[in-house]
Amino acid sequence: MVMQKRLDYGFNGYQVPSVPRASRSPRGRGTVRKKPESNQIQAFDILASVAGNLLQKNQSSILDNASSAKDPRTFSGINIKENKQENQLGSLKEEQFEPGTCSEVVSGSVPSLQEKHENQRVTSDSSLHGNHLEGQGQNELERDDERVKLQNTNEKIIRIKNRSDGSIEQGQKASKDCSAENHAEKPSPEGHCRRNLDSLPNGFGSRKLVNRDDDENFVQCTQLNSKNKISSDPPPDTLKVKDASPFVKDENNSGDNSVLENSERMYPFKKRKFYYQTSSSTSDSWSHCQGTVDSSYTRVNGTNHGAGATMHVKLSIKSFKVPELFIDIPETATIGSLKRTVMEAVTAILGDELHVGILLQGKKVRDDSKTLIQTGISQDDKHHRLGFMLEPRHNRISSSYNEEPCFLTTNSRQKLSRQSTSLMLQQGTYNVSRERSTVKIENCAEGDHNAVSSLGDTSANNNNMSKCRALVTVPAINMDALAVVPYRRKSGNSDFGQRRIRRPFSVLEVEALVQAVEKLGTGRWRDVKQRAFDNAKHRTYVDLKDKWKTLVHTARISPQQRRGEPVPQELLDRVLAAHAYWSQQQCKHQLKSM
DNA sequence: ATTAGGG
């Protein structure tokens, strides 16, 4: 592999927008599994949880641990208002997150994250030492809220693959079911691949989303018999339509493919507002952001609490600073790749491996049972600096001496043990430390870059992986506890039952799915997959089936209840129509066979 | 390997 010059980018923190809205509570399900998705929301969930706990506890004891409240990274605006009506978790709501209403500085320090890209493919390994047993954690975050429990996972794997060129690939495969034979070739002004799809006889062009799972996630369409094809096409398949569905429409609609590039990638951020700045993510911008963010305030106000009366403090977190971020990426990487990489890094660090720490006047407040009042957080407490910090979730059990945010200095084993926040990624190494200086955990075995760079698609180098694992092994003490919980880690195996990262369907994908289902029906997901998502490796037929299910549901609920990237009503209408049609067909068939 | 549903 050609050695490439790499560019190093250092983001001194990533500002995370305020909580957009109350996040959904996870479906309480069995095992404690991590939920990589909605990482950002999760982070806030944690905060919400903390807020709730802060409001509930009634005992006290503080363990001081001088923390650098002056750390440049430690900032976030938080509003604390008194509220007699709101309760606990419920008090942390989106509506309350408004800029300009703070008056006291709140700091939130976060660990630094380091990502490394080696020849476009790097594996970052890290294991989390979260508690798996709900009863075992004295962690303030692991108390009553199940959501918190879900955060406690030992590991997390995120795959990041980058192509060196990030070029768009032109899909050319024709699905067997697709009738691409006679087609009126319509000139397509825009020249986009999707244009001519609709001119096919049945009205359903063989549109296909070509999504290279491993690169930019470009979702593209490929149509047959289009003269606009960019790349040379093989002779178009001339197959007959097996299932002529009544869904024939002409689509002159078509978005610009360019929209595809980041719609998915940056989606989480696109939907959120930055209170301080919304400009590009350039270094300068970040610096600016940094300074601004640092001046966030927290206010504690309200009337005095009478004896016996329970007062409520309202917390409003304007923004939360994310750990320092370092990106090491080849010059040849595309912007999209960079964006995605950063996104991945942020997402990863905001995942389950973080927990919230509470700082008061620079000291860490560890006792969850202490009340706000006892702790000194009250309305008339304008000089107290309440701080929230995101820090790596490490094994609390085995680290009786930890808690000191700045300690990771070298790469000794012990450090590694404590460094429980690093993530195991297929490509890209994320090392999260609380140290500002970049403390790197050598890539697995003595900087075995091969291991790192070959984890992409092949499962080779398992040996190296083993080494990796060995280095970041969960402390024995923790293993015992974990034994009670279904723990699927298989040594030497890089893909041990990790929940896949969430990847919301883009509108274009939805469109492709709808179109395929219109034609094939709802019981042939394998075909649907082949037809419309053959190149989208990350979309399995089960995914498509599930997506259809949710689409039907989405189409039935009111627009206000819908979440995520809005799906055009037109598409939803088609979903309902197709669903109704095929449901009917299904019934007919069943009756027939009886 | 797929399909169909519940979680």
Place this chain on the structure above:
DNA sequence: CCCTAAT
């Protein structure tokens, strides 16, 4: 998205 039973 995951997990499973049933094909």
